[in-house]
Amino acid sequence: MEFRQLNTFLCVADELSFTRAAQRLCMAQSSVSAQIKALEDELAVKVFDRIGRRVLLTDAGRKLYTYARRMTEMTREMRSQFSNDDYIRGSLTVRVPETIASIYMPGIIKAFVRDHPKVSLRMINCSDEQLREELNSGRIDLAFLLSDDVHLREVNVKRLRSERLVGVAGPGHPLLARSPLTLRDLDGHHFLRPLTD
Amino acid sequence: MEFRQLNTFLCVADELSFTRAAQRLCMAQSSVSAQIKALEDELAVKVFDRIGRRVLLTDAGRKLYTYARRMTEMTREMRSQFSNDDYIRGSLTVRVPETIASIYMPGIIKAFVRDHPKVSLRMINCSDEQLREELNSGRIDLAFLLSDDVHLREVNVKRLRSERLVGVAGPGHPLLARSPLTLRDLDGHHFLRPLTD
DNA sequence: CGGAATAAATCGTTGGACACGATCGTTAAA
DNA sequence: TTTAACGATCGTGTCCAACGATTTATTCCG
Numbered sequence: 343m344e345f346r347q348l349n350t351f352l353c354v355a356d357e358l359s360f361t362r363a364a365q366r367l368c369m370a371q372s373s374v375s376a377q378i379k380a381l382e383d384e385l386a387v388k389v390f391d392r393i394g395r396r397v398l399l400t401d402a403g404r405k406l407y408t409y410a411r412r413m414t415e416m417t418r419e420m421r422s423q424f425s426n427d428d429y430i431r432g433s434l435t436v437r438v439p440e441t442i443a444s445i446y447m448p449g450i451i452k453a454f455v456r457d458h459p460k461v462s463l464r465m466i467n468c469s470d471e472q473l474r475e476e477l478n479s480g481r482i483d484l485a486f487l488l489s490d491d492v493h494l495r496e497v498n499v500k501r502l503r504s505e506r507l508v509g510v511a512g513p514g515h516p517l518l519a520r521s522p523l524t525l526r527d528l529d530g531h532h533f534l535r536p537l538t539d
Numbered sequence: 540m541e542f543r544q545l546n547t548f549l550c551v552a553d554e555l556s557f558t559r560a561a562q563r564l565c566m567a568q569s570s571v572s573a574q575i576k577a578l579e580d581e582l583a584v585k586v587f588d589r590i591g592r593r594v595l596l597t598d599a600g601r602k603l604y605t606y607a608r609r610m611t612e613m614t615r616e617m618r619s620q621f622s623n624d625d626y627i628r629g630s631l632t633v634r635v636p637e638t639i640a641s642i643y644m645p646g647i648i649k650a651f652v653r654d655h656p657k658v659s660l661r662m663i664n665c666s667d668e669q670l671r672e673e674l675n676s677g678r679i680d681l682a683f684l685l686s687d688d689v690h691l692r693e694v695n696v697k698r699l700r701s702e703r704l705v706g707v708a709g710p711g712h713p714l715l716a717r718s719p720l721t722l723r724d725l726d727g728h729h730f731l732r733p734l735t736d
Numbered sequence: 737c738g739g740a741a742t743a744a745a746t747c748g749t750t751g752g753a754c755a756c757g758a759t760c761g762t763t764a765a766a
Numbered sequence: 767t768t769t770a771a772c773g774a775t776c777g778t779g780t781c782c783a784a785c786g787a788t789t790t791a792t793t794c795c796g
Binding site for chain 3: 376379394
């Protein structure tokens with residue numbers, strides 16, 4: 343039994359849905375299923391009733407829930423003991439594209455300044471390809487990208503989530519006939535795209 | 540942070556030695572080092588002082604120790620809620636070689652009957668090669684082996700620990716000259732061996 | 737009813753994580 | 767100074783867990 347499994351379990355229990363939990367955790371639904379299954383196998387107890395496509399906590403599941411909550415709460419408390427957050431000072435310079443910024447950043451910034459009020463935060467628009475050099479030079483500390491894949495050896499890269507790429511055209515546009523639409527189909531057409539790296 | 544790491548940490552903290560902890564956990568010393576390092580990296584705190592070849596808990600380490608103890612204690616409590624041990628009944632037939640039995644079994648049996656007083660335990664000496672068929676047929680439930688390697692697809696095999704194989708000879712025996720001694724050197728000599736599978 | 741949509745389970749594949757053995761550097765004991 | 771002991775590190779191999787695709791089962795709706 344590992345913390346990762348408990349965390350997944352808590353998420354499913356909160357959402358009462360494997361699929362939604364997977365989305366929140368940024369993982370595949372099958373992975374959520376596998377983790378819950380591993381948990382149930384190890385404890386030799388079913389923690390969810392799958393009645394049709396409804397997901398409900400069993401009695402054992404409710405017990406596990408309280409234990410898991412207490413444990414994650416305990417780890418949170420412990421972590422805060424080590425990284426005494428309120429004392430974190432300094433500045434953080436982040437490069438983030440406008441498209442991402444407008445959607446995700448408000449909530450993130452709010453939470454961040456709540457947790458780290460002593461950190462001065464600088465946000466810069468992202469629009470070019472100097473990113474690698476900028477990160478290496480220390481001019482910026484952190485960057486968010488919309489990208490197919492990132493291969494920078496010198497910096498730490500973490501995939502946060504994936505977004506579908508959707509094409510939008512005016513009514514009657516010839517490309518609308520094609521379904522599915524491939525990148526190759528775009529050849530020769532003019533189009534606006536969200537930024538890449 | 541995962542339970543496996545906390546468990547390893549507790550073991551090192553109890554033994555105050557990476558090497559001995561590795562032995563108790565049946566893993567390589569390098570793996571213990573890696574786990575502790577991962578823990579320290581994640582928490583951004585050193586939990587052990589490595590002063591020369593001495594290993595001591597840091598202040599942070601002592602904090603972590605109490606948290607980790609509480610957590611493992613909590614999981615133990617939780618597990619006991621699900622698998623209500625006292626109600627486990629039935630019988631367990633174990634095949635175990637005398638060499639192992641005489642050394643390890645007393646403590647194991649004592650703990651087992653304490654935890655599962657309702658289970659009737661049958662121990663049988665192990666001496667032959669019908670093991671596979673015996674396990675498959677269900678005549679025995681569990682077996683302990685001294686073996687180089689076990690390849691039985693149909694049964695679950697778990698390596699518990701490893702033992703050094705030591706040769707013993709009378710004084711003046713010609714083989715004593717050879718060091719190191721290889722299995723090939725034994726060719727043509729008579730010797731007694733502990734059982735294998 | 738019957739077809740479409742939705743959700744969880746299952747399956748086969750693959751990349752990353754982790755354990756291992758070997759080796760290095762350091763320290764303490766001889 | 768030598769030797770033994772111990773933890774750190776490195777390179778390698780293996781196994782597990784996450785993934786995408788598919789299947790199965792159920793619910794929704796016409």
